[in-house]
Structures are given as structure tokens and as C-alpha cells.
Amino acid sequence: MTRLRLGIDVGGTNTDAVIVDDAGSVIAAAKTPTTPEPLDGIRAVMAQVIAGLDKASITQVMLGTTHPANAIIQRKGLDKVGILRLSAPASYSVRPGAAWPADLHAMVIGPTAIVHGGFEYDGREISPLDPAEIRAFAAECRGKVSAIAVSCAFSPASFDHELRAEAILREELGDSVAISLSHQVASLGLLEREDATALNAALLSVSRAVVDGLRGAMAEHGLPAVAYLTQNDGTLMTVEQAVKFPILTIGSGPTNSMRGACALAGISDALVMDVGGTSTDVGILIDGFPRESAAAIEVGGVRTNFRMPDLISIGLGGGTIVRGAGDAVAVGPDSVGYRVSTDALIMGGSTVTLSDVSTKAGRLAGMGDASLAAGMDQAMVDAAMRWVDEQIQTLCDRMKASHADVPLIAVGGGSHLVPAHVDGVSAVIKPPHFAVANAYGAAIAEASGDVDRVYRYDSSSREACLEDAKQLAIENAVRAGADPALVRITAVAEIPMSYVPGGGCRVQVKAAGPLAS
Amino acid sequence: MRTIGLDDIDDLALGAMLLGTGGGGDAHIAKLMVKQAIEDHGPIRIMSPSELPQDGLVVTAAIIGAPTVILEKIPSGKEFINAVKATAQYLGKEPVAIMPIEVGGMNTLIPLAVANELGLPVIDADSMRRAFPQIEMTVFTLHGIPAAPMAVADEKGNLCIFEAITNQVAEDLARGAVIRLGMANAISCYPMTVAQVHKYGIQGSMSYCTDLGRHLAAVQRGEQGAYDKFLTFAEARKLFTGKVIDLDRRTTSGFARGTVILEDLKDPSKLARIEIQNEYLVAYVNDVPLVSAPDLISLLDHETARPILTEALRYGQRLDLIGMPCAPEWDQPGMLDIVGPRAFGYDMDYTPFRGAKA
Secondary structure (H helix, E strand, C coil): CCCEEEEEEECCCEEEEEEEECCCCEEEEEEEECCCCHHHHHHHHHHHHHCCCCHHHEEEEEEEECHHHHHHHCCCCCCCEEEEEEEECCCCCCCCCCCCCHHHHHHHEEEEEEEECCECCCCCECCCCCHHHHHHHHHHHCCCCCEEEEEECCCCCCCHHHHHHHHHHHHHHCCCCEEEEHHHCCCCCHHHHHHHHHHHHHCHHHHHHHHHHHHHHHHHCCCCCEEEEECCCCEEEEHHHHHHCHHHHCCHHHHHHHHHHHHHHCCCCEEEEEECCCCEEEEEEECCEECECCCCEEECCEEECCCCECCEEECCCCCEEEEEECCEEEEEEEECHHHHHHHEHHHCCCECEHHHHHHHCCCCCCCCCHHHHCCCCHHHHHHHHHHHHHHHHHHHHHHCCCCCCEEEEEECCCHHHCCCCCCCEEEEECCCCHHHHHHHHHHCCEEEEEEEEEEECCCCCHHHHHHHHHHHHHHHHHHCCECCCCCEEEEEEEEECCCCCCCEEEEEEEEEECECC | CEEECHHHHHHHHHHHHHHCCCCCCCHHHHHHHHHHHHHHHCCEEEECHHHCCCCCEEEECEEEECHHHHCCCCCCCHHHHHHHHHHHHHHCCCEEEEECCCCCCHHHCHHHHHHHHHCCCEECEECCCCCCCCCCCCHHHHCCCCCCCEEEECCCCCEEEECCCCHHHHHHHHHHHHHHHCCEEEEECCCEEHHHHHHHCEECHHHHHHHHHHHHHHHHCCCCCHHHHHHHHCCCEEEEEEEEEEEEEEEECCEEEEEEEEEECCCCCCEEEEEEECEEEEEEECCEEEEECCCEEEEEECCCCCECCHHHCCCCCEEEEEEECCCHHHCCCCHHHHHCHHHHCCCCCCCCCCCCCC
């Protein structure tokens, strides 16, 4: 029997779904508008896409969703969180929540405390854990918060104190609060990790609702499949994990889009350009994964240390407004956006947009009435298209990692604007089904495991340390569901620690592999 | 006198990141420390040496350790107070002001938090007006002012006072102590009089750093003409715009060394190379050295004008290479012996960098 996967992506505008078989072929695809209550859209698109299929053949369901990100951005549905930091007497100089915007702080952060505990860079304790302090904090939180975030100095390397603190909080508070531990959420950088853990704790009700909704929709449609959510890095978490770690799903949209586009085109290394109605995003995929941004990522105004795809955005899209005549043309940056379907010349409107220019230039066909663009000034059309081509050329140059030619994959409703030839680009590819690239990216997502910790190259050799890190990453990936036979290392980074004697080095390793069947 | 309140901290921190020349730690944590200090104790007074009693004691306060460790072990605040008080007690004299040892990186901001808690002003001067990796790399060393007596303290209450026969020995002693004290510690050194600061220090550093940050913030906001104004103010020049195509990092004898190579965005035959030892120390364009220590090299993100720390360098980043002359107070006999290119192991002659004059 063929095994099928159902990928769903809930975006700002549309909810997409796609059914993919073992070979990666698209069996069915559907698109509906995202509904005010997003689970309605999920139910609707699910009904469309599974119509006529044997439900038992759908073995896995993957969801990528903007729910948690929107909850933070719109400050809606967030839980009250207590923050317990284990690091005293270090770190008193920056209180928990110090870098949060005032409105989010007031809404989310309840009692906070910095108590004794935590570790030095070399694994010694900063101070022993003091259970009485933790019990006092629990008493302060009782009845006031629905979740507690626990952070601890150097917990990515030594997480014993976080586990013990969790046990003490459980003794005091039972199951009345959820607990998020920082070493399970994010990597080195205490403040950013603590903030990410607190945001994670604040999202637990939201994630519970998403997962319950997804399971409900699946039950309604009689789908017995295993359910997953996609993470920021384009890999999967089981819904059981996703309920506990919603913060790890907040940036999955662009990643799914890029990975989906590349997979639809059948390549793993390429520039990916998503041309929408208002803007164009370009990113680059290396070995099937997006290159990550080095800049700190802000989520709802809070600085975190998550890795997100490195994207450049410019104001260029199908609805971008074109002004002027002859050679004196100004393009954008404003756009008619979704109103392109009524306001553009070819749709009977009176605004000159890049969709009209593209129609007259022969790049866009099949939208509206081309004859309505026939009377446009040819010099103006040429000038506007020259501008478009220059912008796309510059975007490709800026994003490329080297001057070797790479393919360019163009997706999105405005991708007709991308010229057939770009310097430094080996081929311009517009893959089939590109309209559902996000959902496809979710459907083909793999399981992964990460390691980010400090090794000392003097106590064992560099090779032994790297081997240890790789092994741990592989174990984590297999635990997350990757096929042990197919799991591979996808990234290794070593960051030497200046001034630390004995070859202290931060090692980051990621492993990924397709889901075990 | 000028005061620094919450509204000024972002500009000061941005200027500090630029003057960090890729090192000096992430000013973000120090910025949060100062914000908390201002919330708890009010705005901070910055005073020039002429506004203070000339025979008054000035002590420095700084963080010492590894930037990557500081990201995990945030200071208590108490370690700086203890180091300053221990120095004062050792000398039997109360300080009248706190001085930053380096205006560049985290140590630009930390003295503000310390001074505020002690109810003291910060003196508008320093000994580097950029970041350097070692204690003896100061204009004070050029004038024979000793770094010792020097206090090194941790957040738990452990503390040592050192006497040292040279500033190089002081560096060795302090570095040895912090390895045992957790690599994120407080140091107070170069105690001196206001008159000495006035005569031998780099004047107006804190004001300069704030103004520099304000100019760079305008660039980041995309204000018309801001980039040129920023370059003019800093007497700087943009030397190259390119993409990171090679990055070689290694740690030798405790210092992160490396090389980063940029390729011109338009012409792949044009390359820039920057040598790194905690900070960016030498910059070449097409193999011609254009800037070297003690002059300043900064790498700014091409799109956002954000200064990029050496730890944050990544393959494919698009960067502007900026050269800036060092503070004029560096121009003293002996400068090249402690902070010239050969002091860092680069076999090349130093040519002073000349940027755009105001």
C-alpha cells in the first residue's frame, strides 16, 4: 500500500495543504483562505485534499503554523509565567525579563527570582542548589502563574540543577503549573535562552489548542496518522513534543517555503526567490537547509538566540505600483497588494502595476485581459522591466555564497517577473505546484537533533570531542524519529573561546534524517 | 558635566560596539546592566577631569574573562563594587570618580553601572578609546603609570590584590587569576589622581563614544546623508564592501586568532583580508595593508550598519570595511612596541591611517 503524507501550512493569507507520496510526488493540493479561527481553515483544507483518498494510506500529518508567532505578535492568549534563574550570586545585575517590551512584560511575566545554583564554564558549581529558595519561589507562584520557566548558568553543558529544580517545583505545585527548562529550549547565552524559555512557557496553552485542534480535525476526518509540527529549522517535532516546545515552531513558515520550493524543483542547493504581491524574499538553501542568519532574532520585541533563515526582502511584487512615463519611471516601493485583482489595468482598474508591465512585456499571460495593457508606453515598460531585472540581479548577487553559478528557484504569485536569465545563475526554475511550496516543505520535513555545548580540547582530542558531539546529535535525531540508517550530520560549527585556556571550544552540530517508517 | 539616562544608553552602547573593533564583548549585556542601574539609582553623571578635585583618587572598573563565558555567567554587580572598594582600602583613600579602562565594547558601559551604585561620577576619559585584549595596552603604560595595585574579584566574595613590577606582569597575574575564578570577573587597576587622568588619559572618550553611536544610529535609521556625516565625525573611510567568502578561526595561546576574506560584491577579483586576534587588527585590500593597530577597523553589516563582532562573522555575510584613526593621545614614543602591528606578531610597518577630516 502506498504511504501518503499530508502537509499543511497556515500562513497569514492562505492555508495550504498537499498530499505527497513516498516518491515525493504531489497527489493532491488545495488552498483556502486562512480563517479568523485558524483551525476552521485547517479542517476545510483537509477535507478538500483528502477527498477520494484511502484515509488509512495517510500515515503522517505535518503542520506548519503561524499560530504561536501571531499569539506573541498580537499579545493574545499568552499564559502568565514565573521565571526562576539558578545562578546566584552571579547575574544579579540583569533581572529576568529586563529586555522585554513593557506591554509583553506586563502581560506575561509574573514572579521572578534569581536563586543559588548554576555552573561555571569548567563544570564546577557556581553555588550549590538551595531547595528552600526554590520552595519559597514556588509558594510565590502558587495560583498566580500557569507556567514556570527555569534557566541556569551553563545549563546547555550541565543541566542537573534545572532537573532538580523541576522536581522540587513539582513537589510543591504538582501538575498545577507547566514547567519549561531552558536547556531543552535554546542554546548558549543565558539571557536569550531564559527569554526564549519564558516565551515558550507563555505559549503552552496556544500550543495545546493547536495540537488538540489538529488532532480533532484528524479524528473528524478519520485520519489515524501520526501528527507532527514543523520547526524553525525545517525539521519535525512530534505533536507530543510540540505541545511542550511551541517556541521552536514560530519561524517555520519561510523555512518550509524554501525547502518545499527546492524539493519541488528536485535540487538541494539553490537560491530561492518568493515573489508575492508586495514584496520579494530571497534566501539560499545549502544541502537542503536554509543558510541561517547570524543576527540575533527578535520575537515580538524579545531578543532570542534562535537560528532563522537568512532572508533579504525588497518591495517588489505583482502589485507594485509603477509611475512616470518614457525612461523616467519610478517603481514602488508601494503596492496595491491583494487589490491587484481589481486595481491593475489588466483587471479593469486604473493603477499601473508590475503585473500590467509584465503582461505587456510578455512575461505574464493568463491574468486578466491582456488587451487592457496593450496601449501602455513601450519605453516605460522597458524601463520598468530593466529596473525589475536589476533588482533581481542584485538580490541574487547579495545572497549567493560564492561566485560559482547556482540555480534560482522562483515561487509565489509574482514569480512571472523573474527573467529567464540572471547573471551568475545557472538556471531559473519555476517548479510545478509552487503555489503550495510551504505545505510541500512541511510534508517532506525530516526529523533532526542538535547539540550545542562547550568542549575542552585539552582533556580529550578535538577529533574525539567532535565525534562525541556528532554522536549525540545523531542520537537526538533518532530519538526525534529519524531513520537510524539514513540520519546524517548536516552542520558542524566550532567557535573557539577566546582567553579560555586549554582549547575551550563551543561546538554546534546538527543531524537530520527522513522519518523512520 | 553631562548626565546619561535611559535615552542615551542605546547610542552609547552602539558607539561602544563600533569602538570594540570586533572584540570587547557583546555590549548588549552591559547595556542591560546599565539600564537596571539607572532604574535603581537614577541617571549617571559624566564629569571631565577639570570638574573634579585634582588630587582625588580615580579607579577603573572593568570586566575581565572570556566574552563567550560572560554570555552565560552574567555579572552579579557586586564583584565590581568589591574590586573598587578593595583598591581604595588598599590605598587608604576614597575614590572621587570611576574611569573606564577601555571605551570600546562591554567595558565602556560597566563603569557606569558601578559608579551609579557607588554614587560616584564617571570621569570622561579612558586609556584606549577602542578595545584591546591586554591590560598593558594603554596610553598609561606609555607614560609609565603602573596598572598595580590591581584588584581581581569574583561574584562570590573571592578577591586578590596584586602588586606587579610591570604592566605586562599585571596582565599575566590577572589572566591567571580569572582562570581559577570562573572567567567572568571584575578588575580594578590603574588607580591614579584626577590630575594624572587629565594629563595622560584620552580625554572626552565617553562623550565621543555617545556622539559616535548617535551618528551610527542615524545611518541605521537610513537618514539622508547620515553615512557621510558619520564617516566625517569619526574621520573614517569606507574601504571596501564585500561578502565573506572565507573564514579561518583558531585559538592559540588563549587568544582567538583568525582571518576573514571579503570579496567585492561586484568584482570577484577584488579581495579584502582582515586579520583577527580578538579584535580586527590589520586590514588589507588586494594585499595592500590599509589599516593596522592601533588604528581602528570595523566591519558593519552592509544592509543594517550593525557592527559585527568577530564571533558573529559568518560565511556569506555582506559587510562594509571601515577604517578609523586611533585617538591622538596614542601618538607617543613606545606606542608601536605595545600596540603596533609587530606587537601582535604581524611583520609589517605601521602607517598612520588618515580618514576624512571634519
